[in-house]
Amino acid sequence: MLSVRDLQKHFPVTKGLLQRQVGAVKAVDGVTFDVYPGETLGLVGESGCGKTTTGRLITRLLEPTGGSVAFEGRDITHMSQGHLRPLRRDMQMIFQDPYSSLNPRHTVGTIVGAPFRIQGIETEHGVKKAVQEILALVGLNPEHYNRYPHEFSGGQRQRIGIARTLALKPKLIIADEPVSALDVSIQAQVVNLLEDLQNELNLTYVVIAHDLSVVRHISDRVAVMYLGKVVEIADRKSLYGAPMHPYTNALLSAVPIPDPKGRAGRDRIRLTGDVPSPLNPPPACRFHTRCWKAQEVCKQQEPPLVELATGHKVACHFPENAPAQKADAAV
Ligand code: SF4
Numbered sequence: 001m002l003s004v005r006d007l008q009k010h011f012p013v014t015k016g017l018l019q020r021q022v023g024a025v026k027a028v029d030g031v032t033f034d035v036y037p038g039e040t041l042g043l044v045g046e047s048g049c050g051k052t053t054t055g056r057l058i059t060r061l062l063e064p065t066g067g068s069v070a071f072e073g074r075d076i077t078h079m080s081q082g083h084l085r086p087l088r089r090d091m092q093m094i095f096q097d098p099y100s101s102l103n104p105r106h107t108v109g110t111i112v113g114a115p116f117r118i119q120g121i122e123t124e125h126g127v128k129k130a131v132q133e134i135l136a137l138v139g140l141n142p143e144h145y146n147r148y149p150h151e152f153s154g155g156q157r158q159r160i161g162i163a164r165t166l167a168l169k170p171k172l173i174i175a176d177e178p179v180s181a182l183d184v185s186i187q188a189q190v191v192n193l194l195e196d197l198q199n200e201l202n203l204t205y206v207v208i209a210h211d212l213s214v215v216r217h218i219s220d221r222v223a224v225m226y227l228g229k230v231v232e233i234a235d236r237k238s239l240y241g242a243p244m245h246p247y248t249n250a251l252l253s254a255v256p257i258p259d260p261k262g263r264a265g266r267d268r269i270r271l272t273g274d275v276p277s278p279l280n281p282p283p284a285c286r287f288h289t290r291c292w293k294a295q296e297v298c299k300q301q302e303p304p305l306v307e308l309a310t311g312h313k314v315a316c317h318f319p320e321n322a323p324a325q326k327a328d329a330a331v
């Protein structure tokens with residue numbers, strides 16, 4: 001459904017009156033992955049790794065600097081807004097913050113009905129009826145059509161955001177940290193709702209998160225990003241069961257395990273230092289400044305993203321849990 005190839009987004013850094021470009025923030029720097037119909041791809045990494053920018057590039061809310069994005073076989077990388085408009089029905093985005101992504105002066109009916117008006121879509125029994133059906137679908141009371149966002153709780157507001165996204169029956173939804181602004185007790189409800197909607201409406205998701213525990217439940221495959229690059233991508237079972245990239249291992253070791261028996265024998269890997277600046281990323285392997293396995297080659301040669309097991313790709317010279325022969329070939 002979606003094919004992303006060597007996607008890049010460099011934000012220019014300018015200086016002085018003449019706005020001379022003195023550098024570039026390489027927020028996304030060569031990202032490649034595919035999303036298949038009906039699946040959920042989790043896109044995970046620390047803040048500043050470029051995952052949100054990737055989501056915005058896919059939906060063309062941002063213009064890519066390089067690379068390509070194809071949706072259902074059509075190259076949309078530089079498609080004009082006019083040509084994109086009909087495609088926007090098929091591709092929608094759920095935003096992180098249900099507090100600021102809804103206009104406080106509009107009623108729920110206006111917010112959820114806006115996509116119909118913007119796209120000029122006629123509905124069989126009127127927009128109000130269509131909106132009320134969607135509200136019921138996401139677990140909200142259709143009678144609350146005339147209420148304002150401030151009258152709802154955080155979880156309900158995110159449901160309103162999801163309802164707005166569903167209005168035009170999209171095929172692909174990019175959900176940018178859909179639960180991270182919500183109370184932990186509400187997070188599971190929203191994740192379950194997303195899953196139910198996926199089964200009912202045959203949706204495809206890209207779910208962006210900073211934490212591997214959030215996407216574990218919902219993802220079929222997971223891509224881990226670090227400083228603008230995908231460092232590992234695999235199906236859920238392989239990624240959580242046998243992670244190969246040291247960074248993925250570190251992220252996984254930080255996920256709390258509720259069962260004390262499961263915790264036994266597991267050491268927490270503490271990453272030292274902050275994520276380096278994307279303005280001046282470390283050369284070769286970008287993780288080498290924080291990696292406990294780093295050797296000279298890591299500072300000189302960038303590890304390519306190679307498939308070391310079926311469907312399991314990793315960009316590391318010294319991967320963990322890798323079939324021995326193939327790992328040697330990766331160095
Ligand atoms: Fe660590 Fe080297 Fe692998 Fe980079 S390539 S993650 S520095 S072992």
